[in-house]
Amino acid sequence: MVYVKSPGKTNYSRNKFSYEVKRYRFTDEYEEKRGPHYTDNLDRGGLRYSDSLNFPIVCPDGTTTYPNGRTEFVNDGWTWKWGETKVKWGLENGYIAFKKSTSKPSGWAVLYKNYMYADNEGNPIERSAPQKNVINDVKTGDGASLIKQIFEHQVFKYSKPIQIVDRVMDYVELKDDAIILDFFAGSGTTGHSVLKFNFEFNSKRQFIICTNNEGKICDEITYPRISKAIKGYKTSKGKQIEGLGNNLKYFKTSFVANNRNKDQLKIDITKRCTEMLCLKEGIFNLIREEADYKIFQQGNRYLAVYYDFANASLDELKEEMNALKGEKVLYCFTVDNHGLDKANFRGWKNIRLEPIPQKILDVYKRIFKN
Numbered sequence: 544m545v546y547v548k549s550p551g552k553t554n555y556s557r558n559k560f561s562y563e564v565k566r567y568r569f570t571d572e573y574e575e576k577r578g579p580h581y582t583d584n585l586d587r588g589g590l591r592y593s594d595s596l597n598f599p600i601v602c603p604d605g606t607t608t609y610p611n612g613r614t615e616f617v618n619d620g621w622t623w624k625w626g627e628t629k630v631k632w633g634l635e636n637g638y639i640a641f642k643k644s645t646s647k648p649s650g651w652a653v654l655y656k657n658y659m660y661a662d663n664e665g666n667p668i669e670r671s672a673p674q675k676n677v678i679n680d681v682k683t684g685d686g687a688s689l690i691k692q693i694f695e696h697q698v699f700k701y702s703k704p705i706q707i708v709d710r711v712m713d714y715v716e717l718k719d720d721a722i723i724l725d726f727f728a729g730s731g732t733t734g735h736s737v738l739k740f741n742f743e744f745n746s747k748r749q750f751i752i753c754t755n756n757e758g759k760i761c762d763e764i765t766y767p768r769i770s771k772a773i774k775g776y777k778t779s780k781g782k783q784i785e786g787l788g789n790n791l792k793y794f795k796t797s798f799v800a801n802n803r804n805k806d807q808l809k810i811d812i813t814k815r816c817t818e819m820l821c822l823k824e825g826i827f828n829l830i831r832e833e834a835d836y837k838i839f840q841q842g843n844r845y846l847a848v849y850y851d852f853a854n855a856s857l858d859e860l861k862e863e864m865n866a867l868k869g870e871k872v873l874y875c876f877t878v879d880n881h882g883l884d885k886a887n888f889r890g891w892k893n894i895r896l897e898p899i900p901q902k903i904l905d906v907y908k909r910i911f912k913n
Contacts, residue, residue, distance in 0.1 A: 600653055
């Protein structure tokens, strides 16, 4: 399925030759405006039932007929496809036809007309249908072949060809700094395609690809494939494939049970997000690790993440941070009037105090909203 914000900008076209012209073999007094038509039964059975769609229609000789040609109201599972209001409109505007029937108890079959140039609400249309195929020149086997070339043996039989993702991204007007998300990453074709595009067009697109690691697919296929695409690799035939460059960060996540103490869960969430905070600040080298806090360094920049709520180790962290020279930032929970506030940081030297980002707090609130 394809969703777009601006339908007028998509390259997907409809197939104007999807219908059989010979099927539109009947004409009536509306032909000049609506074109020729064919007829279809107005009643149907077995798909759904509603009393509101089980009503009588008056036939040309004055008799009444119900769905399935019945002469009285019975719930046998058959209904009209249109409601009473639309049937009335159809009768008044020539969209309904009657046909004598020897198999129907009422003696009549009720039909509706499908015109070539008008829909069944009277609106002009250009008859067409969605394309069944929009990409016809890519072989599905190319994906498996590329994976086999990267790993030197077949590890994934049903990988999408990289050209498929190339083509889909080409259909959309993406910005040079777009972020492409693939929530079912599989072998990592989407990430590989973005890297290839950046390499060929000197672009700055980014990707986020996710997988549940079923069968260790992320550990053994997705991550190694993207890594090889970045660094380059040698095929089984000895050919060296040039790396596409760029970088890669691999996060492992897990569900957090909600049956623990709320404060303890806050601490756990903070610990789990530490790596993301390092990424946010661009500070990665761990120089101090205690039960209640960690300190990271990158040049003359320092990041501390504080996990405790009892404040027992806050003085110790204060002493360590004050001894450091450079740009310093501390992340901790300050939420719902519980935990730390600015009064706790009097006497700290040149420290930038930051709360845990709101998106992480939202995770906490969703877990405990009830």
